[in-house]
Amino acid sequence: MSAVGSYNLTAMGQSLWILGIFVNGLASIAGAVNYVTTTLLMRAPGMGLFRLSLTVWSLFVTSILLLLAVPVLSAAGCMLFFDLNFGTSFFLPEGGGDPLLWQHLFWFFGHPEVYIMILPAMGVASDILSPFARKPIFGYKAMVYAMVAIGFLGFIVWGHHMFVSGMALGLSEFFAASTMLIAVPSAIKVFNWLGTIWGGNIRFTTPMLFSLAFVSMFIIGGLSGIFLASTPVNLFVHHTYFVVAHFHYVLFGGSMFAMFAGIYYWFPKMFGKMFDEGLGKLHFWLTLVFFNLTFFPMHNLGLAGMMRRIADPTVYEHLRNLQPVNQFVTLAAIGLGLVQIVFFYNFFRSLFKGKAAPANPWQATTLEWTLTNPIGHGNFPKIPHVYHGPYEYSVPGLKKDYLPQDEKLDEEDSRKMSQALAAAH
Numbered sequence: 001m002s003a004v005g006s007y008n009l010t011a012m013g014q015s016l017w018i019l020g021i022f023v024n025g026l027a028s029i030a031g032a033v034n035y036v037t038t039t040l041l042m043r044a045p046g047m048g049l050f051r052l053s054l055t056v057w058s059l060f061v062t063s064i065l066l067l068l069a070v071p072v073l074s075a076a077g078c079m080l081f082f083d084l085n086f087g088t089s090f091f092l093p094e095g096g097g098d099p100l101l102w103q104h105l106f107w108f109f110g111h112p113e114v115y116i117m118i119l120p121a122m123g124v125a126s127d128i129l130s131p132f133a134r135k136p137i138f139g140y141k142a143m144v145y146a147m148v149a150i151g152f153l154g155f156i157v158w159g160h161h162m163f164v165s166g167m168a169l170g171l172s173e174f175f176a177a178s179t180m181l182i183a184v185p186s187a188i189k190v191f192n193w194l195g196t197i198w199g200g201n202i203r204f205t206t207p208m209l210f211s212l213a214f215v216s217m218f219i220i221g222g223l224s225g226i227f228l229a230s231t232p233v234n235l236f237v238h239h240t241y242f243v244v245a246h247f248h249y250v251l252f253g254g255s256m257f258a259m260f261a262g263i264y265y266w267f268p269k270m271f272g273k274m275f276d277e278g279l280g281k282l283h284f285w286l287t288l289v290f291f292n293l294t295f296f297p298m299h300n301l302g303l304a305g306m307m308r309r310i311a312d313p314t315v316y317e318h319l320r321n322l323q324p325v326n327q328f329v330t331l332a333a334i335g336l337g338l339v340q341i342v343f344f345y346n347f348f349r350s351l352f353k354g355k356a357a358p359a360n361p362w363q364a365t366t367l368e369w370t371l372t373n374p375i376g377h378g379n380f381p382k383i384p385h386v387y388h389g390p391y392e393y394s395v396p397g398l399k400k401d402y403l404p405q406d407e408k409l410d411e412e413d414s415r416k417m418s419q420a421l422a423a424a425h
Protein backbone atom coordinates (compact mmCIF):
# COMPACT_ATOMS: atom_id res chain seq x y z
CA MET A 1 0.00 0.00 0.00
CA SER A 2 1.39 3.38 -0.89
CA ALA A 3 1.33 6.22 1.56
CA VAL A 4 -1.75 8.39 1.77
CA GLY A 5 -1.33 11.72 3.52
CA SER A 6 1.26 11.01 6.20
CA TYR A 7 3.92 8.43 5.43
CA ASN A 8 2.79 4.81 5.93
CA LEU A 9 4.71 3.45 8.93
CA THR A 10 4.43 -0.21 7.85
CA ALA A 11 5.91 0.69 4.49
CA MET A 12 8.68 2.64 6.19
CA GLY A 13 9.53 -0.30 8.48
CA GLN A 14 9.61 -2.67 5.53
CA SER A 15 11.68 -0.26 3.46
CA LEU A 16 14.30 -0.03 6.21
CA TRP A 17 14.27 -3.83 6.52
CA ILE A 18 14.89 -4.12 2.76
CA LEU A 19 17.75 -1.65 3.04
CA GLY A 20 19.24 -3.78 5.82
CA ILE A 21 18.95 -6.94 3.74
CA PHE A 22 20.54 -5.11 0.84
CA VAL A 23 23.56 -3.90 2.83
CA ASN A 24 23.94 -7.36 4.37
CA GLY A 25 23.82 -8.84 0.86
CA LEU A 26 26.58 -6.51 -0.33
CA ALA A 27 28.75 -7.62 2.59
CA SER A 28 28.06 -11.31 1.85
CA ILE A 29 28.95 -10.86 -1.82
CA ALA A 30 32.16 -8.98 -1.00
CA GLY A 31 33.14 -11.68 1.51
CA ALA A 32 32.37 -14.43 -1.00
CA VAL A 33 34.49 -12.78 -3.73
CA ASN A 34 37.32 -12.62 -1.21
CA TYR A 35 37.05 -16.35 -0.33
CA VAL A 36 36.78 -17.48 -3.96
CA THR A 37 39.76 -15.36 -5.05
CA THR A 38 41.91 -16.44 -2.12
CA THR A 39 41.11 -20.12 -2.65
CA LEU A 40 41.77 -20.05 -6.38
CA LEU A 41 44.72 -17.67 -6.65
CA MET A 42 46.55 -17.37 -3.35
CA ARG A 43 47.33 -20.92 -2.24
CA ALA A 44 50.79 -21.72 -0.88
CA PRO A 45 53.20 -23.48 -3.27
CA GLY A 46 52.39 -27.20 -3.40
CA MET A 47 48.84 -26.63 -2.14
CA GLY A 48 46.87 -28.23 -4.99
CA LEU A 49 43.07 -27.94 -4.91
CA PHE A 50 42.88 -31.54 -3.68
CA ARG A 51 45.25 -30.80 -0.83
CA LEU A 52 42.91 -28.18 0.65
CA SER A 53 41.27 -29.04 3.94
CA LEU A 54 37.55 -29.77 3.66
CA THR A 55 36.78 -26.63 5.69
CA VAL A 56 38.37 -24.54 2.94
CA TRP A 57 36.53 -26.54 0.27
CA SER A 58 33.25 -26.03 2.10
CA LEU A 59 33.83 -22.26 2.38
CA PHE A 60 34.75 -22.17 -1.33
CA VAL A 61 31.52 -23.94 -2.39
CA THR A 62 29.52 -21.81 0.09
CA SER A 63 30.99 -18.63 -1.42
CA ILE A 64 29.90 -19.66 -4.92
CA LEU A 65 26.37 -20.31 -3.57
CA LEU A 66 26.41 -16.84 -1.96
CA LEU A 67 27.46 -15.23 -5.26
CA LEU A 68 24.57 -16.90 -7.11
CA ALA A 69 21.84 -16.67 -4.45
CA VAL A 70 22.25 -13.32 -2.68
CA PRO A 71 21.84 -11.08 -5.78
CA VAL A 72 18.42 -12.70 -6.35
CA LEU A 73 17.32 -11.70 -2.84
CA SER A 74 18.71 -8.20 -3.34
CA ALA A 75 16.85 -7.87 -6.66
CA ALA A 76 13.62 -9.12 -5.07
CA GLY A 77 14.16 -6.60 -2.26
CA CYS A 78 14.57 -3.78 -4.81
CA MET A 79 11.32 -4.80 -6.50
CA LEU A 80 9.51 -4.83 -3.15
CA PHE A 81 11.03 -1.43 -2.35
CA PHE A 82 9.67 -0.06 -5.63
CA ASP A 83 6.22 -1.57 -4.91
CA LEU A 84 6.21 0.06 -1.48
CA ASN A 85 7.54 3.46 -2.43
CA PHE A 86 7.29 4.18 -6.15
CA GLY A 87 3.90 2.79 -7.20
CA THR A 88 5.08 -0.26 -9.17
CA SER A 89 3.14 -3.56 -8.98
CA PHE A 90 5.64 -6.40 -9.19
CA PHE A 91 3.88 -8.28 -6.39
CA LEU A 92 0.52 -6.45 -6.22
CA PRO A 93 -2.38 -8.26 -7.94
CA GLU A 94 -4.42 -5.05 -8.33
CA GLY A 95 -1.74 -3.66 -10.63
CA GLY A 96 -1.27 -6.95 -12.50
CA GLY A 97 1.58 -8.26 -10.29
CA ASP A 98 1.85 -11.66 -8.62
CA PRO A 99 2.50 -12.19 -4.88
CA LEU A 100 3.69 -15.72 -5.65
CA LEU A 101 6.58 -14.20 -7.60
CA TRP A 102 7.89 -12.96 -4.24
CA GLN A 103 7.79 -16.48 -2.84
CA HIS A 104 9.66 -17.84 -5.87
CA LEU A 105 12.36 -15.19 -5.70
CA PHE A 106 12.67 -15.48 -1.93
CA TRP A 107 13.02 -19.26 -1.92
CA PHE A 108 15.33 -19.27 -4.95
CA PHE A 109 17.63 -17.53 -2.50
CA GLY A 110 16.24 -19.15 0.66
CA HIS A 111 16.92 -22.78 -0.07
CA PRO A 112 20.58 -22.32 -1.13
CA GLU A 113 20.87 -20.19 2.02
CA VAL A 114 20.13 -23.28 4.12
CA TYR A 115 23.13 -24.98 2.46
CA ILE A 116 25.15 -21.81 2.96
CA MET A 117 24.62 -22.43 6.68
CA ILE A 118 25.20 -26.22 6.71
CA LEU A 119 28.10 -26.64 4.22
CA PRO A 120 30.74 -24.90 6.39
CA ALA A 121 29.54 -27.07 9.28
CA MET A 122 30.17 -30.14 7.13
CA GLY A 123 33.70 -28.93 6.39
CA VAL A 124 34.47 -28.20 10.04
CA ALA A 125 33.14 -31.58 11.21
CA SER A 126 35.32 -33.34 8.61
CA ASP A 127 38.39 -31.45 9.81
CA ILE A 128 37.71 -32.57 13.39
CA LEU A 129 36.59 -36.19 12.93
CA SER A 130 39.82 -37.08 11.10
CA PRO A 131 42.43 -35.95 13.67
CA PHE A 132 40.41 -37.27 16.64
CA ALA A 133 39.96 -40.66 14.98
CA ARG A 134 43.65 -40.56 13.89
CA LYS A 135 42.55 -41.65 10.42
CA PRO A 136 42.49 -39.97 6.99
CA ILE A 137 39.09 -38.72 5.81
CA PHE A 138 37.38 -41.63 4.08
CA GLY A 139 36.82 -40.77 0.40
CA TYR A 140 38.28 -37.25 0.36
CA LYS A 141 37.41 -36.58 -3.29
CA ALA A 142 33.90 -38.00 -2.85
CA MET A 143 33.48 -35.54 0.06
CA VAL A 144 34.49 -32.65 -2.22
CA TYR A 145 32.26 -33.74 -5.10
CA ALA A 146 29.35 -34.35 -2.70
CA MET A 147 29.61 -30.73 -1.50
CA VAL A 148 29.69 -29.49 -5.12
CA ALA A 149 26.65 -31.69 -5.91
CA ILE A 150 24.76 -30.40 -2.85
CA GLY A 151 25.59 -26.85 -3.96
CA PHE A 152 24.31 -27.46 -7.50
CA LEU A 153 21.15 -29.36 -6.51
CA GLY A 154 20.41 -26.68 -3.90
CA PHE A 155 19.44 -24.34 -6.75
CA ILE A 156 16.75 -26.51 -8.31
CA VAL A 157 14.70 -27.45 -5.24
CA TRP A 158 13.26 -24.14 -4.01
CA GLY A 159 9.71 -25.10 -4.96
CA HIS A 160 9.53 -27.58 -2.06
CA HIS A 161 8.79 -24.59 0.18
CA MET A 162 5.74 -23.81 -1.96
CA PHE A 163 3.88 -27.12 -2.33
CA VAL A 164 0.83 -25.56 -0.64
CA SER A 165 0.81 -22.49 -2.90
CA GLY A 166 -1.39 -24.18 -5.50
CA MET A 167 1.57 -25.30 -7.60
CA ALA A 168 0.91 -27.41 -10.72
CA LEU A 169 1.21 -31.13 -10.07
CA GLY A 170 3.99 -31.72 -12.63
CA LEU A 171 6.04 -28.92 -11.12
CA SER A 172 5.67 -30.22 -7.57
CA GLU A 173 6.74 -33.69 -8.79
CA PHE A 174 9.91 -32.15 -10.22
CA PHE A 175 10.67 -30.33 -6.97
CA ALA A 176 9.93 -33.44 -4.88
CA ALA A 177 12.27 -35.55 -7.03
CA SER A 178 15.11 -33.01 -7.11
CA THR A 179 14.84 -32.58 -3.32
CA MET A 180 15.04 -36.31 -2.70
CA LEU A 181 18.08 -36.43 -4.99
CA ILE A 182 19.98 -34.25 -2.46
CA ALA A 183 19.72 -37.16 -0.04
CA VAL A 184 22.33 -38.96 -2.20
CA PRO A 185 25.32 -36.60 -1.76
CA SER A 186 24.20 -35.98 1.87
CA ALA A 187 24.25 -39.73 2.54
CA ILE A 188 27.67 -39.99 0.84
CA LYS A 189 28.96 -37.49 3.38
CA VAL A 190 27.40 -39.30 6.32
CA PHE A 191 28.76 -42.71 5.25
CA ASN A 192 32.20 -41.20 4.66
CA TRP A 193 32.17 -39.63 8.15
CA LEU A 194 31.28 -43.03 9.56
CA GLY A 195 33.99 -44.61 7.38
CA THR A 196 36.46 -42.07 8.77
CA ILE A 197 35.84 -42.89 12.43
CA TRP A 198 35.29 -46.64 11.81
CA GLY A 199 38.06 -48.58 13.54
CA GLY A 200 39.77 -45.31 14.46
CA ASN A 201 41.75 -44.57 17.59
CA ILE A 202 39.02 -42.23 18.79
CA ARG A 203 39.75 -39.44 21.29
CA PHE A 204 36.51 -38.20 22.84
CA THR A 205 37.53 -34.56 23.30
CA THR A 206 34.96 -31.75 23.42
CA PRO A 207 35.35 -30.81 19.72
CA MET A 208 35.09 -34.50 18.77
CA LEU A 209 31.91 -34.96 20.84
CA PHE A 210 30.29 -31.94 19.20
CA SER A 211 31.31 -33.23 15.74
CA LEU A 212 29.87 -36.68 16.44
CA ALA A 213 26.64 -35.07 17.66
CA PHE A 214 26.61 -32.93 14.52
CA VAL A 215 26.64 -36.09 12.36
CA SER A 216 23.94 -37.80 14.47
CA MET A 217 21.61 -34.79 14.63
CA PHE A 218 22.14 -34.10 10.92
CA ILE A 219 20.99 -37.67 10.20
CA ILE A 220 17.73 -37.08 12.12
CA GLY A 221 17.17 -33.73 10.34
CA GLY A 222 18.04 -35.31 7.00
CA LEU A 223 15.55 -38.13 7.48
CA SER A 224 12.67 -35.80 8.36
CA GLY A 225 13.77 -33.79 5.31
CA ILE A 226 13.02 -36.78 3.09
CA PHE A 227 9.52 -36.93 4.63
CA LEU A 228 9.02 -33.24 3.85
CA ALA A 229 10.31 -33.61 0.28
CA SER A 230 7.35 -35.85 -0.51
CA THR A 231 4.51 -33.59 -1.71
CA PRO A 232 1.59 -35.48 -0.11
CA VAL A 233 3.32 -35.66 3.28
CA ASN A 234 4.34 -32.02 2.96
CA LEU A 235 0.76 -30.89 2.22
CA PHE A 236 -0.29 -32.60 5.46
CA VAL A 237 2.39 -31.21 7.79
CA HIS A 238 3.43 -28.00 6.00
CA HIS A 239 1.89 -25.55 8.45
CA THR A 240 2.86 -27.55 11.54
CA TYR A 241 5.67 -27.89 14.08
CA PHE A 242 6.99 -30.92 12.17
CA VAL A 243 8.73 -28.39 9.90
CA VAL A 244 10.05 -26.49 12.93
CA ALA A 245 11.49 -29.75 14.30
CA HIS A 246 13.13 -30.63 10.97
CA PHE A 247 14.56 -27.18 10.53
CA HIS A 248 16.14 -27.09 13.99
CA TYR A 249 17.66 -30.55 13.67
CA VAL A 250 19.47 -29.33 10.56
CA LEU A 251 20.38 -25.83 11.67
CA PHE A 252 20.83 -26.15 15.42
CA GLY A 253 21.73 -29.84 15.65
CA GLY A 254 23.74 -29.38 12.45
CA SER A 255 25.25 -25.93 12.06
CA MET A 256 25.32 -24.89 15.73
CA PHE A 257 26.88 -28.15 16.97
CA ALA A 258 29.60 -27.91 14.32
CA MET A 259 30.11 -24.26 15.20
CA PHE A 260 30.71 -25.19 18.83
CA ALA A 261 33.01 -28.00 17.65
CA GLY A 262 34.97 -25.47 15.59
CA ILE A 263 35.26 -22.98 18.44
CA TYR A 264 36.60 -25.64 20.83
CA TYR A 265 38.90 -27.10 18.16
CA TRP A 266 40.53 -23.84 17.07
CA PHE A 267 40.35 -22.08 20.47
CA PRO A 268 43.97 -23.02 21.34
CA LYS A 269 45.18 -21.55 18.04
CA MET A 270 42.94 -18.48 18.10
CA PHE A 271 43.78 -17.46 21.67
CA GLY A 272 46.87 -19.47 22.61
CA LYS A 273 45.04 -20.90 25.64
CA MET A 274 43.49 -24.29 26.38
CA PHE A 275 39.81 -24.30 27.28
CA ASP A 276 38.62 -26.28 30.31
CA GLU A 277 37.90 -29.77 28.96
CA GLY A 278 35.60 -30.73 31.87
CA LEU A 279 33.40 -27.67 31.42
CA GLY A 280 33.45 -28.22 27.65
CA LYS A 281 32.12 -31.74 28.10
CA LEU A 282 29.49 -30.54 30.59
CA HIS A 283 28.41 -27.93 28.04
CA PHE A 284 28.26 -30.62 25.36
CA TRP A 285 26.14 -33.14 27.28
CA LEU A 286 23.70 -30.54 28.63
CA THR A 287 23.31 -28.98 25.17
CA LEU A 288 22.75 -32.37 23.55
CA VAL A 289 20.11 -33.41 26.13
CA PHE A 290 18.23 -30.08 26.23
CA PHE A 291 18.40 -29.71 22.45
CA ASN A 292 16.66 -33.06 21.98
CA LEU A 293 14.15 -32.38 24.78
CA THR A 294 13.27 -29.11 23.06
CA PHE A 295 13.05 -30.12 19.43
CA PHE A 296 12.24 -33.82 19.30
CA PRO A 297 8.71 -33.48 20.77
CA MET A 298 7.98 -30.90 18.07
CA HIS A 299 7.74 -33.78 15.57
CA ASN A 300 4.89 -35.20 17.65
CA LEU A 301 3.31 -31.77 18.16
CA GLY A 302 3.34 -31.18 14.42
CA LEU A 303 1.78 -34.52 13.57
CA ALA A 304 -0.87 -33.80 16.22
CA GLY A 305 -1.78 -30.57 14.42
CA MET A 306 0.17 -27.86 16.26
CA MET A 307 0.37 -24.97 13.81
CA ARG A 308 3.44 -22.85 13.07
CA ARG A 309 1.60 -19.56 12.73
CA ILE A 310 -1.61 -18.65 14.49
CA ALA A 311 -3.36 -15.38 13.68
CA ASP A 312 -6.69 -16.19 15.34
CA PRO A 313 -6.42 -16.82 19.11
CA THR A 314 -9.66 -18.86 19.19
CA VAL A 315 -7.68 -21.62 17.42
CA TYR A 316 -5.85 -22.25 20.70
CA GLU A 317 -9.09 -23.74 22.11
CA HIS A 318 -8.75 -26.61 19.63
CA LEU A 319 -5.11 -27.12 20.58
CA ARG A 320 -5.70 -27.23 24.34
CA ASN A 321 -4.85 -30.92 24.61
CA LEU A 322 -1.36 -30.14 23.28
CA GLN A 323 -0.71 -27.64 26.07
CA PRO A 324 1.34 -30.00 28.33
CA VAL A 325 3.76 -30.89 25.52
CA ASN A 326 4.05 -27.23 24.54
CA GLN A 327 4.84 -26.30 28.14
CA PHE A 328 7.44 -29.09 28.33
CA VAL A 329 9.07 -27.83 25.13
CA THR A 330 9.10 -24.26 26.46
CA LEU A 331 10.82 -25.31 29.70
CA ALA A 332 13.35 -27.41 27.76
CA ALA A 333 14.06 -24.43 25.46
CA ILE A 334 14.71 -22.19 28.48
CA GLY A 335 17.05 -24.92 29.81
CA LEU A 336 18.85 -25.05 26.45
CA GLY A 337 19.39 -21.29 26.64
CA LEU A 338 20.60 -21.33 30.26
CA VAL A 339 23.05 -24.17 29.56
CA GLN A 340 24.94 -21.85 27.21
CA ILE A 341 26.08 -19.92 30.29
CA VAL A 342 28.51 -22.83 30.86
CA PHE A 343 29.96 -22.14 27.41
CA PHE A 344 30.37 -18.42 27.93
CA TYR A 345 31.83 -18.94 31.42
CA ASN A 346 34.33 -21.48 30.05
CA PHE A 347 35.13 -19.26 27.06
CA PHE A 348 36.02 -16.17 29.08
CA ARG A 349 37.64 -18.02 31.98
CA SER A 350 39.88 -19.96 29.58
CA LEU A 351 40.63 -16.81 27.63
CA PHE A 352 42.06 -15.09 30.71
CA LYS A 353 43.04 -17.92 33.04
CA GLY A 354 43.42 -20.97 30.80
CA LYS A 355 46.80 -22.66 30.66
CA ALA A 356 49.02 -21.84 27.70
CA ALA A 357 48.32 -24.01 24.66
CA PRO A 358 51.11 -25.84 22.85
CA ALA A 359 51.42 -24.95 19.15
CA ASN A 360 49.76 -28.18 18.02
CA PRO A 361 47.73 -29.60 20.93
CA TRP A 362 45.71 -32.06 18.80
CA GLN A 363 48.70 -33.30 16.78
CA ALA A 364 46.92 -32.21 13.63
CA THR A 365 48.35 -31.95 10.11
CA THR A 366 46.92 -28.79 8.53
CA LEU A 367 48.99 -25.64 8.13
CA GLU A 368 47.45 -23.49 10.86
CA TRP A 369 48.90 -25.85 13.50
CA THR A 370 52.46 -25.17 12.28
CA LEU A 371 52.14 -21.59 13.57
CA THR A 372 53.58 -20.66 16.96
CA ASN A 373 51.40 -19.30 19.79
CA PRO A 374 50.71 -16.42 19.83
CA ILE A 375 50.43 -16.07 16.06
CA GLY A 376 52.66 -13.30 14.74
CA HIS A 377 51.76 -10.49 12.37
CA GLY A 378 50.82 -11.80 8.92
CA ASN A 379 50.26 -15.32 10.32
CA PHE A 380 53.06 -17.14 8.47
CA PRO A 381 56.59 -15.73 9.02
CA LYS A 382 57.55 -17.27 5.67
CA ILE A 383 55.30 -18.89 3.07
CA PRO A 384 55.12 -22.61 3.78
CA HIS A 385 55.63 -25.27 1.14
CA VAL A 386 53.01 -28.02 1.06
CA TYR A 387 54.07 -31.63 0.43
CA HIS A 388 51.07 -33.71 1.51
CA GLY A 389 47.29 -33.91 1.69
CA PRO A 390 45.46 -32.55 4.76
CA TYR A 391 44.59 -35.83 6.50
CA GLU A 392 47.79 -37.91 6.75
CA TYR A 393 47.10 -39.70 10.04
CA SER A 394 48.42 -43.14 11.03
CA VAL A 395 50.64 -43.22 7.96
CA PRO A 396 52.35 -46.64 8.03
CA GLY A 397 56.12 -46.76 8.40
CA LEU A 398 56.51 -43.40 10.16
CA LYS A 399 57.65 -42.80 13.76
CA LYS A 400 54.78 -40.44 14.70
CA ASP A 401 51.18 -41.08 13.70
CA TYR A 402 50.65 -37.85 11.77
CA LEU A 403 52.40 -36.08 8.93
CA PRO A 404 52.05 -32.26 8.83
CA GLN A 405 51.28 -30.87 5.39
CA ASP A 406 54.51 -28.84 5.25
CA GLU A 407 56.87 -31.57 6.51
CA LYS A 408 59.23 -32.85 3.85
CA LEU A 409 60.10 -36.51 4.41
CA ASP A 410 63.73 -37.50 4.12
CA GLU A 411 64.60 -40.31 1.74
CA GLU A 412 64.71 -43.01 4.39
CA ASP A 413 61.26 -42.12 5.75
CA SER A 414 59.66 -41.97 2.31
CA ARG A 415 61.23 -45.34 1.45
CA LYS A 416 59.91 -46.87 4.69
CA MET A 417 56.52 -45.34 4.04
CA SER A 418 56.18 -46.68 0.49
CA GLN A 419 57.40 -50.12 1.64
CA ALA A 420 54.80 -50.21 4.43
CA LEU A 421 52.08 -48.99 2.04
CA ALA A 422 53.07 -51.61 -0.55
CA ALA A 423 52.99 -54.33 2.12
CA ALA A 424 49.54 -53.19 3.26
CA HIS A 425 48.07 -53.54 -0.24
Ligand SMILES: [Cu+2]
Pocket: 110, 111, 114, 157, 158, 160, 161
Ligand atom coordinates in the same frame (compact mmCIF):
# COMPACT_ATOMS: atom_id res chain seq x y z
CU1 LIG B 1 14.51 -25.91 1.11
